[in-house]
Each structure stands twice: as C-alpha cells, then as structure tokens.
Amino acid sequence: MKRFATIVTLAALVLLAVFLLYPLALVLDASFRIDGTGGLTLGNYAAIVKSRYYLGSIGNSLFCAALATAFACAIGIPLAFCLARIDIPGRALLLTLASLPLVLPSFVSAYALVLLFGHAGVVTTTLRGIGIPIGSIYGVPGIVIVFTLTLYPYVVMPVLAGFQAVDASMEEAARNLGGSRPYVIRTVLLPIVMPAILAGGLLVFIEALENFGVPAVLAEDRPFLAVDIFKLFAGESDANPAAAGALSVLLIACTAIALLVQRHYLGKRRFSTNARSAPAKLPLTPGLRLTATIVSWGIVIASLLPFTAVLMISLLRFRGPVLTWEFGLGNYATLLSGSYRPLLNTLTLASIAAVATMLIGAPIGYVVARHRSRLSGLLDFVGMVPFAVSGTILAIGLIIAFNSGPLILTGGWLILVIAYVVRKLPFAIRSSSAIVHQLDPSLEEASINLGVTPSKTFATLTVPLMASGLVGGLVLVWITAASELSATIVLYASGWVTTTVVMYHAIEGTGAGLAAAAAAVLILVTAIPLLLINRRINKQESTVI
Amino acid sequence: MTAIRIENLTRTFGAVRAVDDISLDIRHGELFTLLGPSGCGKTTLLRMIAGFVDVESGSICFDGRRIDALPAHRRDTGMVFQNYAIFPNHTVAENVAYGLRARKVPAAEIASRVDKALERVRLAGYGPRSPHQLSGGQLQRVAIARALVIEPAVLLFDEPLSNLDAQLRTEMRIEVRQLQQALGLTAIYVTHDQEEALAISDRIAVLRRGKIEQVDTPERIYRMPQTAFVAEFLGSTNMVPGIAGAFDGRNTPVAAAGTEFTVRGEVAAPGAPVLLSVRPEALRLRDGSGGSLVHARLALREFLGPVQRLHATLPDGTQIRISALGGQALDLLPGAPLSLAYDPAQITAYPAP
Ligand SMILES: Nc1ncnc2c1ncn2[C@@H]1O[C@H](COP(=O)(O)OP(=O)(O)OP(=O)(O)O)[C@@H](O)[C@H]1O
Ligand SMILES: [Mg+2]
Numbered sequence: 001m002k003r004f005a006t007i008v009t010l011a012a013l014v015l016l017a018v019f020l021l022y023p024l025a026l027v028l029d030a031s032f033r034i035d036g037t038g039g040l041t042l043g044n045y046a047a048i049v050k051s052r053y054y055l056g057s058i059g060n061s062l063f064c065a066a067l068a069t070a071f072a073c074a075i076g077i078p079l080a081f082c083l084a085r086i087d088i089p090g091r092a093l094l095l096t097l098a099s100l101p102l103v104l105p106s107f108v109s110a111y112a113l114v115l116l117f118g119h120a121g122v123v124t125t126t127l128r129g130i131g132i133p134i135g136s137i138y139g140v141p142g143i144v145i146v147f148t149l150t151l152y153p154y155v156v157m158p159v160l161a162g163f164q165a166v167d168a169s170m171e172e173a174a175r176n177l178g179g180s181r182p183y184v185i186r187t188v189l190l191p192i193v194m195p196a197i198l199a200g201g202l203l204v205f206i207e208a209l210e211n212f213g214v215p216a217v218l219a220e221d222r223p224f225l226a227v228d229i230f231k232l233f234a235g236e237s238d239a240n241p242a243a244a245g246a247l248s249v250l251l252i253a254c255t256a257i258a259l260l261v262q263r264h265y266l267g268k269r270r271f272s273t274n275a276r277s278a279p280a281k282l283p284l285t286p287g288l289r290l291t292a293t294i295v296s297w298g299i300v301i302a303s304l305l306p307f308t309a310v311l312m313i314s315l316l317r318f319r320g321p322v323l324t325w326e327f328g329l330g331n332y333a334t335l336l337s338g339s340y341r342p343l344l345n346t347l348t349l350a351s352i353a354a355v356a357t358m359l360i361g362a363p364i365g366y367v368v369a370r371h372r373s374r375l376s377g378l379l380d381f382v383g384m385v386p387f388a389v390s391g392t393i394l395a396i397g398l399i400i401a402f403n404s405g406p407l408i409l410t411g412g413w414l415i416l417v418i419a420y421v422v423r424k425l426p427f428a429i430r431s432s433s434a435i436v437h438q439l440d441p442s443l444e445e446a447s448i449n450l451g452v453t454p455s456k457t458f459a460t461l462t463v464p465l466m467a468s469g470l471v472g473g474l475v476l477v478w479i480t481a482a483s484e485l486s487a488t489i490v491l492y493a494s495g496w497v498t499t500t501v502v503m504y505h506a507i508e509g510t511g512a513g514l515a516a517a518a519a520a521v522l523i524l525v526t527a528i529p530l531l532l533i534n535r536r537i538n539k540q541e542s543t544v545i
Numbered sequence: 546m547t548a549i550r551i552e553n554l555t556r557t558f559g560a561v562r563a564v565d566d567i568s569l570d571i572r573h574g575e576l577f578t579l580l581g582p583s584g585c586g587k588t589t590l591l592r593m594i595a596g597f598v599d600v601e602s603g604s605i606c607f608d609g610r611r612i613d614a615l616p617a618h619r620r621d622t623g624m625v626f627q628n629y630a631i632f633p634n635h636t637v638a639e640n641v642a643y644g645l646r647a648r649k650v651p652a653a654e655i656a657s658r659v660d661k662a663l664e665r666v667r668l669a670g671y672g673p674r675s676p677h678q679l680s681g682g683q684l685q686r687v688a689i690a691r692a693l694v695i696e697p698a699v700l701l702f703d704e705p706l707s708n709l710d711a712q713l714r715t716e717m718r719i720e721v722r723q724l725q726q727a728l729g730l731t732a733i734y735v736t737h738d739q740e741e742a743l744a745i746s747d748r749i750a751v752l753r754r755g756k757i758e759q760v761d762t763p764e765r766i767y768r769m770p771q772t773a774f775v776a777e778f779l780g781s782t783n784m785v786p787g788i789a790g791a792f793d794g795r796n797t798p799v800a801a802a803g804t805e806f807t808v809r810g811e812v813a814a815p816g817a818p819v820l821l822s823v824r825p826e827a828l829r830l831r832d833g834s835g836g837s838l839v840h841a842r843l844a845l846r847e848f849l850g851p852v853q854r855l856h857a858t859l860p861d862g863t864q865i866r867i868s869a870l871g872g873q874a875l876d877l878l879p880g881a882p883l884s885l886a887y888d889p890a891q892i893t894a895y896p897a898p
Contacts, residue, residue, distance in 0.1 A: 440628060440630060442626040442627075442628060442630040443630050443632060443633075445595075445597055445617075445624070445626070445630065446624065446626060446630035446632070446688075446691075447632070447643065448596075448597075448617045448618045449595055449596075449597075449617060449618070449620075449622060449623070449624045450618075450623075450643050450644030450647055450691070450695065451618050451619070451621070451644055451647035451648055451695070452618055452643075452647045453616075453618050454616075454617075454618070457618075461632065461634075464634055465633070465634060
C-alpha cells in the first residue's frame with residue numbers, strides 16, 4: 001500500500017519537475033538575463049518599471065480582472081441565491097446551462113462580441129444605419145463584459161454550495177431567537193457563504209488575469225499583459241524573450257498570490273458543509289418570484305447568447321469583413337477547403353491529452369486523497385501550480401526547455417500534448433481525489449484483506465468504482481484541450497495547426513467568415529460531448545472549484 | 546484453527562498511545578472480544594493484526610509464525626467491517642467469491658463454496674442479486690459469508706453489528722457466535738457494547754487508553770472486575786467513595802455516603818479511602834428482615850417492562866440505582882424510605898484513585 005503510494009508520488013513529482021517546474025525555472029532565469037549575451041541583470045525588470053507601455057499593460061490587466069471579478073460576484077451571488085432558495089421554474093436546466101460558459105471557449109464569446117458590436121458588427125452597422133451611434137466595445141468594456149459573462153459560474157458554483165450547506169435548523173434557530181429575515185441573512189447566511197464568495201471571486205480574478213484569448217481578440221492595440229508576453233516572445237519584429245520572462249514572472253506572482261489567498265478561503269469553507277437538511281425555499285409573492293425568475297434566466301441566457309449568435313452568423317455569407325443576410329455554408333466550405341487537418345489535429349490532440357491527463361491524474365488524485373504524507377502533501381501543492389501559470393507562460397517555458405539539449409520536443413505534437421496535460425492536471429487531480437473521497441476506504445481494505453495486492457485492488461476495484469466520475473473528468477479535459485488557445489498559439493508547428501489556431505489567424509487577418517465557421521466548429525466540438533454527459537459534469541465542476 | 550500471540554505491541558499516533566504495550570494470548574477456536582470505550586484503541590489493535598496499521602514495536606504471531614511484517618493481503622485474515630464494505634459493483638455471489646478468486650481456487654469449486662457460504666448465512670439464492678437490493682442485516686451476512694468462505698486463519702470483526710437496529714443486533718450476534726463455533730474459527734471481535742461482549746465471547750479483554758485492564762471470561766469479568774474501571778464499564782454499577790474501617794476477621798465496614806456498607810474480606814487498612822462498586826441488582830428491596838441493610842429514600846422510579854430501575858438517595862444525598870423486577874408490586878411514592886438488603890460478598894472495593 002505504502003509502496004504503491006510512494007511510487008506514484010515520486011513518478012508524478014518527477015514528471016511535474018521536468019515538464020512544469022524546470023520550464024518555469026527557465027522562464028524565471030531568462031527574466032534575469034541580458035538578451036543575447038546571457039549575463040545576469042535586473043535590467044529587464046527595470047525596463048518594465050520605466051516603461052509607460054508595460055506599466056499600462058499591467059494596469060489594464062489588473063483593472064479588467066478586478067472589474068470582471070466585481071461584476072461576476074454582482075451577478076453570481078444573486079443567481080446562486082435564487083438557485084438555492086427560490087423555486088425557479090426549470091431550475092435543473094438553468095443549473096446545467098449556467099455551468100456551460102466555464103467550458104465553452106471564452107475567446108469565441110469575445111469574437112461574438114466583435115461580430116455583433118465590432119467595427120463591422122451586425123448591431124453596430126444596423127444601428128448606425130438608422131442613425132444611432134454606439135460606443136466602441138474594444139478594450140476594457142468588451143473584455144470586462146466577456147470575462148464577466150464567461151467566468152461568473154466560478155462564483156455561482158461554490159456560493160450555491162455554500163447557501164445549500166446552511167443547515168435549515170441553523171437558520172430556524174436564528175429566526176427562533178427573534179431575528180428578522182434580513183437580519184438572519186446578514187448575520188447567519190452571509191458569514192457562512194463569505195469564504196465561498198471569496199474563493200470563487202479570486203478564481204475569476206486569476207482566470208481573467210491569465211486569459212490570453214479574450215484580450216487577443218478584443219484589445220486591438222491596447223496593452224494587455226497576457227498578449228504582450230506572447231508578442232514579446234513570439235513577435236516577428238519586436239521579440240524580446242527576456243522582457244517576456246520578466247512580465248511572465250510578474251504575472252505569475254500576481255496569480256500565485258491570488259491563488260494562495262483563494263486556497264486559504266477554500267479551506268475555511270469546510271465548516272459549513274455538514275448540513276443535514278437544506279433550507280426551505282423562500283415563500284415569495286408571485287411578483288417577486290417572477291422577477292427572480294427573469295433575472296436568473298436573463299443572466300444565463302445573456303451569457304450563452306454570444307455562442308448562439310456565432311452559430312447563426314457562421315451560417316450567413318460574408319463579403320470581406322461585411323456580413324450579409326444571405327444563408328450559406330460558404331464559411332464552412334472555406335474552413336474545410338484548405339484541409340481537414342486542423343480539425344483532425346484538434347480532435348486527435350485533445351483525445352490523447354485527455355486520456356493521458358486522466359491516466360496520470362487519477363492515481364495522483366487517489367494518493368493525495370488516501371495517503372496523507374509529507375511527500376503527497378508536496379505533490380498536492382505542486383499539482384496546483386499550473387493553476388497559477390497561464391498557458392502562454394508554460395508554453396514559453398516548454399520552448400526554452402525543449403528547444404535544444406537532450407530532449408528536443410519543439411515542432412512536434414508531443415509538446416502540445418504535454419502542455420495540455422500539465423495545464424489540465426490540477427483539474428484531473430482535484431476531480432479524482434474528490435471521487436476517491438466519496439469512496440469508502442474499507443472497500444479497498446476489504447479487497448486487500450481478501451488477498452488482492454494493493455496495486456491490483458486499485459486497478460480492478462478502485463478504478464472501476466471511480467469510472468463514472470473519471471469519464472466526466474475525461475470529457476471536461478477533452479473539451480478544454482480542444483478549445484485551448486494560449487499555449488497552442490505559442491507551441492504549434494506547421495503540421496500541427498489546430499482549429500483554434502486557424503480561428504486566431506483568421507481574426508488577425510480578414511477572414512471573418514472563416515473565423516466564424518471555426519468558432520462554430522469549436523462550439524459544436526465542445527458542446528456536444530457536454531450535452532451527452534451533462535449530469536455528471538455538473539457534479540464534477542462543483543467538486544473541482 | 547489458529548492460536549494468536551501478541552507481545553508488547555505498541556502503536557502511537559503523534560502524542561496518542563493508541564495501543565500501549567499490549568500482550569495477549571488468544572487460543573485455538575476462541576471468540577475473543579476487545580471491549581472498551583470509544584478511542585481506547587480497539588480498532589487500532591484489530592487493524593494491526595489485519596495489517597492495515599503498521600506495528601511500531603512488538604510482535605504478532607499466528608501459530609508461532611510471525612506475521613506482523615507481512616503485507617495485509619498475505620495475512621490470511623477474514624475481516625468483517627463495521628459498514629459492511631460490500632463491493633457495490635459486484636453481485637452478492639461475486640462478493641463472496643472475491644477472496645477465492647484472489648486465491649486462484651478453480652471456478653467449479655468457487656461456485657459450490659459460495660453457495661454453501663451463502664446457505665450458512667441464510668442467504669441461499671441471493672447470489673445473483675446486486676448489493677443495493679439487500680437490507681442492512683443481509684449485507685452484513687454477505688460480509689460475514691465473504692470472510693468465512695476463504696476459511697481464514699483468523700476472523701476479525703470491527704463492531705460488525707453497530708449499524709443494525711437493536712432487535713437485529715441481538716439476532717445477528719447469536720448467528721455470528723454459532724457460525725464461529727460451527728466452523729471452529731479463531732475470531733477477534735471488537736465492540737464497545739458490553740452486553741454484546743458478555744453474550745457471545747469466550748474471553749474478553751477490557752481496554753482502556755491503549756492498555757489492557759483485565760482479560761477473563763465474561764462471568765469473571767462481570768462478577769470479579771479487577772479494577773474500578775472494569776466494574777464501572779460493565780453494567781452501570783454504582784460507584785460510592787468511602788473510608789475503610791477495622792477488619793473484623795470476616796468483613797470490613799466502610800463508611801460511605803453518610804451510612805455504612807459491609808464488605809467481605811479485608812479491603813484496605815483502616816482509614817484508607819476506597820471506592821465501592823455496588824451493582825444495581827446487588828441491592829434488594831426488603832422489609833426489615835435479615836442481611837446487611839442500608840437505608841435510602843426513593844427519588845424516581847423508571848418502569849422498563851420486565852424490570853424497573855429505582856433511583857434512590859443515600860443519607861448524604863448520593864444517588865444510586867437499584868434494579869427490581871418489573872412484576873414486583875410497588876406503591877411507593879418519591880420520598881418514601883427504602884430498606885435495601887445486600888450480600889457483603891457482592892460488593893467490591895477498590896483503592897480510591
Ligand atoms: N490514523 C490515525 N491517526 C491519528 N490518530 C489515530 C488514528 N487512528 C486512531 N487514532 C487515535 O488512536 C486512538 C485509538 O483509536 P481507535 O480507532 O483504535 O479507537 P476505538 O477503540 O476503535 O474507538 P471507537 O469505539 O470509537 O471505534 C484514538 O485516540 C484515535 O484518535
Ligand atoms: Mg473503532
């Protein structure tokens with residue numbers, strides 16, 4: 001038993017050291033080097049501090065992330081409350097739909113905004129046609145809107161769990177002692193869900209700060225941290241890997257601090273999870289109930305509208321960047337006329353990555369959940385590091401690490417798979433350890449007691465018992481790998497262009513129709529597996545967050 | 546049939562000495578119970594024998610062969626878990642066959658042995674069922690069949706009946722006992738239910754804070770508890786502190802609770818503080834005739850059907866409990882004086898802690 005755990009732990013630590021910590025160390029190292037000569041310097045940081053552009057970049061990123069967090073909380077908390085305590089028609093469906101934005105690619109939502117409200121957007125041109133001018137959505141407004149609409153489920157899920165974890169008797173006790181309903185909400189309910197709000201909010205902050213795709217689509221020329229790191233590293237004209245390294249270190253520092261605080265509040269949430277009976281739905285007047293229903297459904301529909309818009313627009317004909325009202329499959333024809341390769345690549349890479357992630361993540365999750373030791377504690381910690389590292393930065397580290405030397409991986413498919421696996425590993429670990437926590441440990445002991453070795457028990461008893469949960473995790477990893485952009489855009493090589501890369505280049509260029517078709521394909525690729533197993537997904541997500 | 550010898554077994558968790566220098570000899574075919582309050586180390590000791598908790602120091606031998614270094618899956622013990630631990634993804638028959646498969650028993654033999662084991666636990670025909678179609682008591686029988694069928698060197702039970710309701714518990718404990726005797730297996734049984742321990746054990750070890758207080762047959766454990774802890778743990782005895790008087794060659798008077806008790810034998814030097822254990826059934830309601838007597842006042846009467854329990858107050862206000870038969874007519878009201886007769890041999894004195 002012990003030996004099995006030790007072997008898994010050591011193997012996982014080695015893997016993470018080679019493909020996560022070593023590349024990150026190289027990024028850190030690059031940030032202290034003089035570009036070209038390789039001497040040690042603090043110059044890269046000094047240059048950032050002196051540069052108005054880079055300070056603006058940091059400022060914009062932090063500002064957008066903070067604003068998105070505030071807005072996500074502003075819509076997420078009421079929505080969670082309504083879902084928990086008000087009898088809303090279609091609640092189960094609403095819950096499923098509310099979790100969708102987390103796994104749908106956010107840059108597609110950003111692109112939808114461009115298609116609708118951009119320079120040549122449908123709504124913009126229509127309104128302009130009838131003489132109503134509308135403001136630009138590029139830059140901060142658009143980015144904040146997209147982050148809010150795609151990330152608010154991070155607030156909803158834990159806060160909903162928090163509201164549901166408040167034992168009915170606790171609230172009844174407070175009421176019985178003479179508290180009015182608002183007083184009880186303020187003194188009993190809010191303190192209990194506060195850690196959940198903070199944990200969810202900080203997750204929004206981290207994701208918004210790291211996100212590459214949304215500012216890449218909506219920032220135009222405004223400086224944004226994630227985009228600038230990419231340009232500094234991979235830009236054709238103004239490449240400066242050392243500066244990219246320094247910005248990366250700053251970004252990681254921000255996300256790491258946020259993550260540590262987030263974990264802290266997540267830990268505090270435990271005190272509220274032993275509710276015996278969920279509190280009753282609030283008795284509301286029909287008017288209030290109707291309002292709650294409209295608001296809840298409104299939020300969720302608004303967050304999904306961009307995706308449906310993209311699906312519809314992809315079926316319309318473009319003349320250059322200008323949309324016409326004629327139906328046609330021309331966009332898809334363009335997308336597939338070049339080659340099926342990108343789509344095939346997307347499907348293949350996502351499949352390999354998903355299987356590999358779960359194969360590696362499940363034993364780690366098992367060991368972390370079952371065999372508490374100092375070593376597995378370390379593994380648990382290192383396994384969470386990818387949360388704090390944006391895809392772009394990880395990809396940069398992987399390139400620096402495996403561009404030369406004994407192990408050359410750049411230019412092939414393996415480096416893409418490695419990046420996906422490392423990025424999705426925390427999720428796989430979390431979800432499988434959550435599943436293991438629900439398994440009675442005496443089942444495994446009974447098997448061992450009856451004469452089956454621990455490793456065989458894991459393979460023939462534990463894994464089958466975890467299977468249904470693991471399938472959910474597998475599909476979620478598959479979806480997010482298929483729509484991965486930030487690491488892919490740095491790492492892809494000519495033979496391994498994916499659908500996300502096609503879409504990115506189409507947006508950068510003038511292929512609006514092509515981009516819309518690629519975006520639609522991405523939505524379908526992610527949404528179909530989700531709908532197939534949506535009930536499992538719901539559970540998974542809430543356990544992982 | 547296996548004899549188990551445990552020598553100087555110790556296990557600590559941080560500052561807690563869960564099992565503290567325990568030595569035990571368990572005989573062939575014996576049902577040996579580990580009894581004690583929550584947290585006294587029963588489960589830890591049992592799991593050390595099963596191989597799920599590492600031995601820190603000391604040794605465990607089955608028939609003279611040391612097994613404490615063997616991995617759990619090679620110890621040949623059959624464990625019955627508190628929460629049954631029936632594999633939900635296997636049928637009842639597959640559950641029972643699990644250990645036989647691990648031992649590479651031929652398929653034909655497995656089938657017949659599984660059928661026989663299910664018959665033994667009165668579940669013939671339940672083989673193809675899935676575990677979620679069974680009740681708690683049936684699941685526990687499957688767990689027992691699964692442990693029996695491999696004919697293990699030792700059967701281990703960790704509070705196997707504590708998840709069942711009271712009625713089923715009393716039925717099942719008899720079944721467990723009969724199966725164990727019929728198969729002649731050595732068994733170690735963990736419980737904190739003293740009645741269960743007394744009812745089915747050959748011998749009982751009473752544990753306290755990781756140490757053994759007393760190992761004896763149920764009768765001797767109950768009648769002759771060697772420590773105040775054992776006396777108090779077995780049967781809700783009345784513990785009354787007092788001061789020993791002068792030994793008269795047969796009995797010792799003990800001044801306690803504002804009155805005097807007579808205790809058989811020389812219990813302590815005169816003037817020494819002692820703790821008396823007065824079992825509720827050692828006191829009988831009397832109307833003035835013979836034996837040693839103590840006077841009390843009725844405080845409360847609990848009528849429990851076959852028996853009734855009287856709560857009485859001794860002269861200094863100490864509360865004691867007295868058992869009486871349910872049929873015994875009583876028209877006493879609270880406050881009424883009671884004369885309680887007892888046999889001095891039935892009162893035990895311990896040195897005061
Ligand atoms: N894995 C562990 N880690 C730390 N302490 C433990 C562990 N297992 C047991 N202990 C401690 O050892 C002591 C004995 O525990 P054990 O489970 O053996 O008690 P028990 O007699 O079975 O009690 P119960 O009747 O409640 O089941 C307790 O104080 C317990 O807290
Ligand atoms: Mg126990």
